[in-house]
Amino acid sequence: MLEDANIRESLVIASKLRPKLAADNENLTPYERTAMLHRRKSADRIRAAVAFHELLHLLTSHIESETDVERLNIPMTSTGIPKVDRLLTIILRIRREAAYWLGFQRGRNTQWLDELYFGIAVHGLLNVRWKYERPEVEVTLIGAGVALARMPSTPQVLRAGLEMGQTATKPFPSYWVPLAITHRLWSANNHPAADDFITREVTKLTAIAGRLPIREEFQHAIPLICEALLIQMEVGNIGGNVEEQLDNVLRPLAREFGDFETLGRTARLFKDAGDNKWEESKLPYDQFATNAGWQMYKKSFKVYAEAFAATDDYYVGVNAATLAFLTHDLEAAKSIAGKVAKLCADNHDHEKDNRYWLFATEGEAALIGGHYAKAFGFYQEALIELSEWQGGMAASTYKQVCRIAKAMGEDDPNIAPILALFESKTFTNPLPGNYLGRKWSPLGSNSQPESQP
Numbered sequence: 001m002l003e004d005a006n007i008r009e010s011l012v013i014a015s016k017l018r019p020k021l022a023a024d025n026e027n028l029t030p031y032e033r034t035a036m037l038h039r040r041k042s043a044d045r046i047r048a049a050v051a052f053h054e055l056l057h058l059l060t061s062h063i064e065s066e067t068d069v070e071r072l073n074i075p076m077t078s079t080g081i082p083k084v085d086r087l088l089t090i091i092l093r094i095r096r097e098a099a100y101w102l103g104f105q106r107g108r109n110t111q112w113l114d115e116l117y118f119g120i121a122v123h124g125l126l127n128v129r130w131k132y133e134r135p136e137v138e139v140t141l142i143g144a145g146v147a148l149a150r151m152p153s154t155p156q157v158l159r160a161g162l163e164m165g166q167t168a169t170k171p172f173p174s175y176w177v178p179l180a181i182t183h184r185l186w187s188a189n190n191h192p193a194a195d196d197f198i199t200r201e202v203t204k205l206t207a208i209a210g211r212l213p214i215r216e217e218f219q220h221a222i223p224l225i226c227e228a229l230l231i232q233m234e235v236g237n238i239g240g241n242v243e244e245q246l247d248n249v250l251r252p253l254a255r256e257f258g259d260f261e262t263l264g265r266t267a268r269l270f271k272d273a274g275d276n277k278w279e280e281s282k283l284p285y286d287q288f289a290t291n292a293g294w295q296m297y298k299k300s301f302k303v304y305a306e307a308f309a310a311t312d313d314y315y316v317g318v319n320a321a322t323l324a325f326l327t328h329d330l331e332a333a334k335s336i337a338g339k340v341a342k343l344c345a346d347n348h349d350h351e352k353d354n355r356y357w358l359f360a361t362e363g364e365a366a367l368i369g370g371h372y373a374k375a376f377g378f379y380q381e382a383l384i385e386l387s388e389w390q391g392g393m394a395a396s397t398y399k400q401v402c403r404i405a406k407a408m409g410e411d412d413p414n415i416a417p418i419l420a421l422f423e424s425k426t427f428t429n430p431l432p433g434n435y436l437g438r439k440w441s442p443l444g445s446n447s448q449p450e451s452q453p
Contacts, residue, residue, distance in 0.1 A: 001083055003135060008048040010081050015051030017258070036252070042138075043257055049139045053146040055079070056088060060095050060113070066104040069096045110152070117147040166197045175221035178202060182227050191234040198228045226250050226262045233269040247299065255306055263307040264316050270300035271323065275403070279436055285407040289328060297327050308336065314343045318361045321368045322400060326407055337368040356385040360397045363418075367404060372414040379418055383425055391427025398422045402435045410438055 001007055063069060079085055095116065103112025124144030128137050148154065161177035164170065166185070172178055178201050185194035202218055202225075218224055229246050246266055254262040277293030288294050301323035307316040317340040324333035344362045347354075363378030379397075386394055401422065405415045419438065422431060433439070 001087065003045075004083070007081055007084060008044055010079070011048040011051040011084070012044050014079065015047060015054070017047040017051060039252060045135055046138055046142065046257075049142040050146065052084070053143050056091060057146060057150045059088065059092055063096055063099045065109075066100070069100045069104060114151050114153050117151045120144065120147040166193065172201075175218055175224045179221070179224045179227055182224075182231060186227070186231060186234070191231060194231045195235045198231050202228050222250065222253060223259070223262075226254065226259070230262070230265050230269065233266075233273075251303060251306075255310065258310070260307045260311050260313070260316070263303050264319075267300045267303035267307070267316070267319065267323075270296050270303065271319070274300060274326075275399075275436055278406070285409075288326075294327060297323055301327055301329075305336075312343060314340050314347070314361050315357065317343065318364050318368075319400075321365060322404060325368050326403060333368050334370075337365040341365040341369070356382050356390075356393060359385065364397070364400055364404075367401075367415070367418070372418075376418055376421065379421055383421065386425075386427075388426060389428040391429035391431065394422060394425065394427060395429070395431050398431045399435055402438045405438060406436045 079088075098116045099112055102115050103109055121144040124140045124147070128140050132140070157173045158177060161168070161172045161174070162180060164172070164177075166181050178197070182194050182198055185191070185197065202215060203213055214225055214228070226246075229250065233246070251263065251266060254260070254266075274293040274296035277291060277296060278288060281288075281291045281293060283291055301320060304316050304320035304323055307313065308320045317336055321333050321336040321340060324330075324336060341362055344358050344365070347358060359378050359382035363375045363382060366372075366375035366378055379401075382397070383394065401415070401418055402410075405412070405419055408415050410416060410419060425431075
């Protein structure tokens with residue numbers, strides 16, 4: 001059924017699972033373009049399968065009483081696809097029989113769905129042992145996965161795994177548990193602990209220098225592999241096979257499947273690596289293009305630009321603009337900054353809880369666009385939104401200003417007051433005292449930028 005392009009397209013559109021993709025890159029080789037189109041077809045087939053099984057679960061969850069079992073008609077909104085509606089009708093009739101014989105007839109009104117879904121999952125996993133075609137295997141595994149994920153008892157099992165934590169001695173019930181534990185450690189900036197946990201739980205014992213060998217049971221756990229690679233980069237293991245896996249294998253998958261958090265984190269790590277290499281090189285901005293740090297910035301720009309093209313998210317957009325500026329692509333920097341500024345202006349009424357990030361992003365977009373007085377004003381408004389314990393948020397913005405200042409020259413009268421504005425604020429977690437060579441020499445909080453040219 002899912003090989004029918006019209007059915008697949010209808011399910012994907014209805015599910016809203018497909019990300020907004022950028023236009024095809026004209027610089028792709030014929031091989032790269034073929035591979036990209038193959039990935040997109042595979043991704044859409046998987047999206048359609050997920051959409052079908054999720055819809056089937058939604059309709060199954062409406063079977064709540066013996067009256068629902070006895071009702072012949074199916075209380076559903078037609079998908080408008082005759083083949084799909086007929087298949088749903090048949091499967092739901094079978095599931096109603098299961099609900100009766102496993103549940104209501106035996107007084108197990110709440111346990112039958114667990115038993116049914118467990119049976120579906122086991123049946124699916126056993127059947128993929130045979131040599132079926134890839135699309136059939138995909139649909140079978142997705143059906144089994146949705147059944148396991150939607151078992152009523154699954155949340156409790158996952159919570160129990162999380163309670164075991166990073167010191168667990170028993171196998172975790174799902175790769176989502178080590179993924180959540182690792183992400184929690186990453187969010188707390190405890191990267192060494194996250195690295196130790198990943199190394200113990202996810203990688204093989206016989207590690208090879210510069211590589212991240214994943215255990216066989218996690219080979220298909222793409223989000224967990226992404227997290228493991230990102231943690232490797234966080235602890236300074238960038239380069240070699242780690243960078244290659246992120247850049248050439250996982251990044252295309254993240255893009256096709258809409259995993260823009262992974263794209264954003266990958267881009268940030270490339271950006272941080274570029275910072276370190278630029279600072280080590282002692283090169284001025286006009287000579288920076290000969291340095292390895294510039295290559296890291298270029299990688300970062302490419303990933304941020306991909307994410308922005310797919311999401312229209314102002315956070316990844318403003319990062320793309322700044323990275324374009326740092327790599328001397330001023331035309332692209334100003335073009336993206338203009339789009340970002342408009343997105344922020346349109347979002348003010350809808351994102352009151354994110355006002356700091358909106359104002360800070362508008363400040364950065366104005367700075368890239370050469371509107372220095374506006375930039376100062378936006379940054380000033382942004383800092384008003386912060387309490388003294390929110391220094392981490394200010395630090396993220398301040399680092400971005402430091403990057404731009406290193407390119408413009410920190411004594412430039414258009415950016416020096418913005419640096420001083422941040423440095424005049426007091427936070428519980430203070431701003432970095434020496435970032436990209438910027439040593440604190442505040443001009444005073446009353447400094448004002450020159451008139452906008």
